[in-house]
Amino acid sequence: MNVFYNIFTNSLNLGLIYALLGIGVYVAYRVLDIADLGAEGVFPLGGAVTVLMIALGVPPIVAILIAFVSGGIMGLITGVLHTKLKIPSLLAGIITMVMCVPLAQLLNGITSSLNNQAKIGDFVGSITTPFMPTVFSFFRSFFGEWGYIVTSIIVIGVIIGALYWFFGTELGITIRATGKNKIMSRAQGINTDSRVIIGLAISNAIVAMSGSLYSQLMLTSNSIFGQGTIVIALASILLGEAIMLYGKPNFAVALLSVFVGCFSYMLVINLAMRLLNDNGYLKLVQAILFVLILCIPLFKKGFKNWQKKMKARRIDASA
Amino acid sequence: MQVLDIINLDKTFILDGQTANNKHAIDHLNLHIDEGDFITIIGSNGSGKSTLLNLIAGSIEPDEGQILIDNENIVAIKNHRRSRFIGRVFQDPMIGTIGDMLVEENMFLAHRRGKSTTLRWGLKRNQKAYFEDLLKPLGLGLENRLGERMKNLSGGQRQSVTLTMATMNNPRLLLLDEHTAALDPETAKIVMRITNEVVKKAKLTTIMVTHNMRDAIRYGNRLIMMADGKVIFDCRDEEKANLTVEELIKKFSEKTGDVLPDTVILNK
Amino acid sequence: MKMKRLLLTALAATTMIASTACDANKVQIGILKFVNIAPLNDAQDGFVAALDEAGIDYNLTLKDANADGSLVTSSSLTLIGESDLVLGIATPAASGLLAAREIKGNNVPILFTAVTDPVYSGLMADDDNPDSNITGTSDMNPVREQVELFTKLGLGIDKIGMIYCSNETNSIVQKDLAAAAAAEFGLEFVFETFSETNQVAAAMDALIEAEIDGLYTPTDSTLVSAYSTVKAKADAAQIPIIAGEEACLELGAIATLSINYFDLGKITGEMAVEILNGKSISELPVRRVEDMPLILHVDNAEALGITFPENLLAEADEVIDN
Numbered sequence: 001m002n003v004f005y006n007i008f009t010n011s012l013n014l015g016l017i018y019a020l021l022g023i024g025v026y027v028a029y030r031v032l033d034i035a036d037l038g039a040e041g042v043f044p045l046g047g048a049v050t051v052l053m054i055a056l057g058v059p060p061i062v063a064i065l066i067a068f069v070s071g072g073i074m075g076l077i078t079g080v081l082h083t084k085l086k087i088p089s090l091l092a093g094i095i096t097m098v099m100c101v102p103l104a105q106l107l108n109g110i111t112s113s114l115n116n117q118a119k120i121g122d123f124v125g126s127i128t129t130p131f132m133p134t135v136f137s138f139f140r141s142f143f144g145e146w147g148y149i150v151t152s153i154i155v156i157g158v159i160i161g162a163l164y165w166f167f168g169t170e171l172g173i174t175i176r177a178t179g180k181n182k183i184m185s186r187a188q189g190i191n192t193d194s195r196v197i198i199g200l201a202i203s204n205a206i207v208a209m210s211g212s213l214y215s216q217l218m219l220t221s222n223s224i225f226g227q228g229t230i231v232i233a234l235a236s237i238l239l240g241e242a243i244m245l246y247g248k249p250n251f252a253v254a255l256l257s258v259f260v261g262c263f264s265y266m267l268v269i270n271l272a273m274r275l276l277n278d279n280g281y282l283k284l285v286q287a288i289l290f291v292l293i294l295c296i297p298l299f300k301k302g303f304k305n306w307q308k309k310m311k312a313r314r315i316d317a318s319a
Numbered sequence: 320m321q322v323l324d325i326i327n328l329d330k331t332f333i334l335d336g337q338t339a340n341n342k343h344a345i346d347h348l349n350l351h352i353d354e355g356d357f358i359t360i361i362g363s364n365g366s367g368k369s370t371l372l373n374l375i376a377g378s379i380e381p382d383e384g385q386i387l388i389d390n391e392n393i394v395a396i397k398n399h400r401r402s403r404f405i406g407r408v409f410q411d412p413m414i415g416t417i418g419d420m421l422v423e424e425n426m427f428l429a430h431r432r433g434k435s436t437t438l439r440w441g442l443k444r445n446q447k448a449y450f451e452d453l454l455k456p457l458g459l460g461l462e463n464r465l466g467e468r469m470k471n472l473s474g475g476q477r478q479s480v481t482l483t484m485a486t487m488n489n490p491r492l493l494l495l496d497e498h499t500a501a502l503d504p505e506t507a508k509i510v511m512r513i514t515n516e517v518v519k520k521a522k523l524t525t526i527m528v529t530h531n532m533r534d535a536i537r538y539g540n541r542l543i544m545m546a547d548g549k550v551i552f553d554c555r556d557e558e559k560a561n562l563t564v565e566e567l568i569k570k571f572s573e574k575t576g577d578v579l580p581d582t583v584i585l586n587k
Numbered sequence: 588m589k590m591k592r593l594l595l596t597a598l599a600a601t602t603m604i605a606s607t608a609c610d611a612n613k614v615q616i617g618i619l620k621f622v623n624i625a626p627l628n629d630a631q632d633g634f635v636a637a638l639d640e641a642g643i644d645y646n647l648t649l650k651d652a653n654a655d656g657s658l659v660t661s662s663s664l665t666l667i668g669e670s671d672l673v674l675g676i677a678t679p680a681a682s683g684l685l686a687a688r689e690i691k692g693n694n695v696p697i698l699f700t701a702v703t704d705p706v707y708s709g710l711m712a713d714d715d716n717p718d719s720n721i722t723g724t725s726d727m728n729p730v731r732e733q734v735e736l737f738t739k740l741g742l743g744i745d746k747i748g749m750i751y752c753s754n755e756t757n758s759i760v761q762k763d764l765a766a767a768a769a770a771e772f773g774l775e776f777v778f779e780t781f782s783e784t785n786q787v788a789a790a791m792d793a794l795i796e797a798e799i800d801g802l803y804t805p806t807d808s809t810l811v812s813a814y815s816t817v818k819a820k821a822d823a824a825q826i827p828i829i830a831g832e833e834a835c836l837e838l839g840a841i842a843t844l845s846i847n848y849f850d851l852g853k854i855t856g857e858m859a860v861e862i863l864n865g866k867s868i869s870e871l872p873v874r875r876v877e878d879m880p881l882i883l884h885v886d887n888a889e890a891l892g893i894t895f896p897e898n899l900l901a902e903a904d905e906v907i908d909n
Binding site for chain 3: 002003006010013014018101102105117118122123124125126127128129130140144145148217218219220222223224225226227228229232266269270273274282283
C-alpha cells in the first residue's frame, strides 16, 4: 500500500503549505470581502526573499519573518492603491502582482551574483539551491519526511492562534466590521481606509510566508511558481466551507476549514494524477473540480429540496 | 444655544453631463437648530430631506455653504470622524447593524465610537452588564439576546438596537432618516414610542425625516416642510401642536403650487 | 450520510486501481517532463529507445507538468516515492525531483536531460564529478562554434547583436559564452534583453540602432515563441541570423550547429542502463552530444543576398536548398 501512503503524505505536505496560502487569502477574501489577486505575485516574491536571505547566511526562521514583512509591504501598497488612489480592488491587486515579478527576479539576480553567476541588477527567472539550510532541517533530522509536516503544522498553528487573538482585539473587530458593512463602520467612527490597508497587509504577509515555506520545501525560487495559486487558495476556502461549516462557527474553526479544504483538494488532485497518464488533462480536471466546488452550495440546496419533497410525499401517502 | 447652524448650503447632483438634467438638491438653505429641539422634516420625494441629512452626517460634501456645530464648521471633517458627535439611524435596518456579528459586538463598536483603537481584547465582561442596562428600558427583552447574531432579530428590534447604539455616547445631534419606514405599522409604532422616550430622557437634539405626516405632527417640538431643496414651512410648539394633516396638505399646495403625491398623503 | 459512503467507496476503488499499476518485479522508471514541446518530447523518445534497446524490463510512469509549478511539485513527490530511477526533462523538472528526493529522504538516482548548465542551475557542484547521486546530459549548444560561423561567412561581419530573455538562466549562460567567444575571435558583441514577449520588438530596435551586422539567437524558448518579430526586424535591416538551434532555421536563421534531442535522450537512456546494471553514478560525468552537424539554409541566405563560401558548403552536414 505504498501508493496510498504516498498520496496521503504528499497531499498533507503540500496541503499544509497551500493551506497557509489559503488562510492568507481568506483574510482578504472573507474577512475584508476583497478579491486580492496580488497573492499570485507575492507568493513567489516570498520565495525569492527567503532564498536570498538564506544565501546571505540569515537563519531560515528569520528569513521567513523577513519574507512576512515583505509581503506586508506589498499588501500595504495594494491597500493604498485601492483606498487612496481609488483604484478598483481587482486592478490594485493585479498591479501589485505585476510589480512582484520583476522584483522577485531582481532578488534572484542578487542571490545569483553571490556565486558570481550574475551581476546585481540582472533579472534571473529561477534559482535552484539544493543544499541550503531550511526551517525544515531541524525536525527533518528527527522525523524524516514527517519532519516537514510537523514543521508546517507548527507554523500554521502559530498563525491561526495569532489571527484568532488579533481579530478579537479592538483593532481586529473594527477590521471585521469594515469587511462586513462599510457604511455602518464609518457611522461608528471607524476609519475604514486604514482598516483595509492593515487587513491587506496582514493577508499578503501570510501569503508571502507560505511562499517562503514553499521555496524551502522545493529548494527553488522561481517566479512562475505563483501561477495558479489563487485558484488553489479559493478552491481550498470554498471546499473547506462546504465540508465543515454548518451555520457560522467561530473564527478558529473557519481557518481550520481552509486546511481541511486544501488537504481534500490535494488528495483529489493527487488521485486524479494517478489515473491520468498524461498530466496534460490534469489542468482540465482542476478546472472542472473548481466548478464543482463552486456548485456545492447549489447541490446542497437541491438535495435539501429533494429531501423535503420526499418527506411531503411520505406524509401524503400515509394520510 | 444653537447646536446646528446651516448657512447657505447648496448642493447640485450632476447626473449625466447635461446641465438640464442636473438635480439642484439643496438650494441655498439656511437652518438654525437650538439645543434640545426635536425637529421633524417632511416633504415629497426629491425635496432634499435625505440629502440634507447626508450633508450633515458627511456622506456627501456640499458645493457651497457651511455647517456649524457649536459654532465650528464641520464641512471639512470626514464622515467617520463626525460620528463622534453625530448619531445616525438609517432607514434600512440591515445597514445600521452588522447581521453576522453578535448583538454585543455591534454595541461594542458603538461604545468605542470616538475613542482611539487599541490592541486590547475587545468585549470585556463588565461591558456586557453595561449593554444590558442600556437595552432593558426598551422593554423588548433584548438585554437577554446579547449573545445572539444580529440577523436573528426582527427589523424593529434591530432598529431599536441601532437607536440605542446611536444615542449611547450622548451625541450632539441625532439624525433619524425615515427609520420606521421599512417596518410594519405595529412595529413602527413601538419604535417611535421608544424613539420619543430615548430622545426625551437624554434631551437629545434630534432631526427626524419622515414620510408619515401624523408622526411628524405628533412627535417633536418643531416641524419643517421641504420642497425643491428649500425650507417652505417651519413651525414650532403650539402652532405645531394644533396642526392637522389636512392643513399640512393645503399648506404644501399653497407654497409650491403642486399637489403632494399620493404616497405621502396615503401615509397618514 | 449516504453521500459520504459513496465518496469513500469511490476513493477506495480508485486507490486500488492506482496501486495495481505497481508490479513488484519490473523496474519502476519515472519521467517528469516540464512541458510538452518538440525538443523535450524527442529527448523522452530517445531515452525510452535506449531502455528498449538494452532489453530492460521496466514500467514507465510519465508525468507532464505543463509548465505549472504546483504540478512539478506534486509530480516530483509522486515519482520519487515510487520509482527506482527518475528522469527530469528540463531544469525545473530536474530541480523539482531533487527537492522531492530531499523530502522523501530515499536515495533514488536522478538523471536529467535538456539542461543547459547543470552547475549553473544548481543541480550539481561539478559536472565531471557527480557526488550527489544525480547526473545527466547537457544540451549546451556550441556557442563558441556558432559564433565562429560569423567569421566563416566571408562577409566581414564584426559587430554582432544577441537578444535573449532575462528570465531564462540558460540564456544568461549562453550570453557569457558568447562574450568569451567574441573576445577570442576579435568580434564586438551587443546584448539586449527582454522579460516578456511584447518587449522583443523594442529590444530588436535597440540592436539595429547600434548598427549590428549580424544577429545571434541563443536557445531560449521564450525568444523562439516570438521569433517572427525578430526575423521581421532583422530582414528590414538586412541582417543575417545565426541560431543556437535547428528549429530556428525554418523560422528564418541562415545557419546553425545543431543538437539532436533524440540522440541526447538516447545517451541519457544509456546512462540509465549503466546505473540499472550496477554502475555507480559518481563514475558517470555529465555528457553532451558528440555530433553537432553544421546546417546551412541557402534559401534564407539568398533572400538576404548572401551566398555561402564554397568551403563552408563543403563542410556542411546538411544544406537546405529548395
